[in-house]
Amino acid sequence: MKNAMTRGMMTAAAVALLGVGVGQAQAGSVTVEDEIIGWGQGGNGSYTETMTFDNLETNVTSGGWLQVWACGDFDASYENVQVIANAGTSNAIDLGTWLNNNTGDDRFDHPSNDVGTQYAQMHSGTAYLTQSEIEMMVNGGSLELTFVFSSDVDDLNWCKPQYENEVMGARFHYEYGTTAVPTPAAAGMGLVSLGMMIARRRRNRA
Structure with missing residues (x-):
């Protein structure tokens, strides 16, 4: 005894x-963004561009959002871009096809009714995400966004004079909590x- x-x-x-x-590490929020200026073989078949955010906080405490913006050859419903988070992994989230004149097949809001143009005009949309979706997206501390452009999205530099070339951008935001250190x-x-x-x-x- x-x-x-x-x-x-x-x-x-x-x-x-x-x-x-x-x-305890302090709680706070994460906001990261990036842009792809100019893209490749437009008109020669569907093609992809990727964007990666590293060193992300993983103790997620709320939902968040992903905003995308684009300017380029998107003037028809068959000229569009599919947005996927962590493509090809168990944490993949397909956010749908954007700027294809169909507001029902993607997660983004549609200030321009999901219709693009081929002139020097920027289009944007925001997808609102749940906490569990954010946790999946930042699992492992990084997020890769894949943009799959349809075959008819040509590299025509339609964004001048605002940009020298076409542009595809993304901004990602969420809240995180304290962590024992x-x-x-x-x-x-x-x-x-x-x-x-x-x-x-x-x-x-x-």
């Missing part, structure tokens, strides 16, 4: 000691103290 009680007291003390110096020095002191307790207990048993 004495040994069991001593063992229980030591375990509790060890937890307390090892917990010394455990702090051990302080190395304090954790080390806890281990030293735990070692002293074990040594003392062995002397008492002797």
Whole structure:
């Protein structure tokens, strides 16, 4: 009974000691964005461009949104772009085909009724995402966006004079929470103290 009680007291003390110096990283929000300026072989079959965001917070606490914008050869329903998060992985989320004159087959809102133009006009849309979707998207700390352009989206530099070439952009936003962060020095002191307790207990048993 004495040994069991001593063992229980030591375990509790060890937890307390090892917990010394455990702090919390501050909660906050993440907003990242990027643009692809100019793209490849328009008119020669469907093709893709990718955009990657690294070092993302993974302790997600809310839903969020993904905003996309584009300017280029999107003047017909068959000239469009499909947007996929983490394509080809178990965490893939297909956000649908955008600027194809069909508001029902994608996740974005449609300020321009999902219709594009081939002139120097920027179009944008925002997809609102649940917390579980954000968690899937940032699992592992990174997010890759894939843009699949239809075969008729030519590289015609329709965005001048605002841009030198066509543009496809994205902005990603969500909230994250606090995370326990051990302080190395304090954790080390806890281990030293735990070692002293074990040594003392062995002397008492002797």
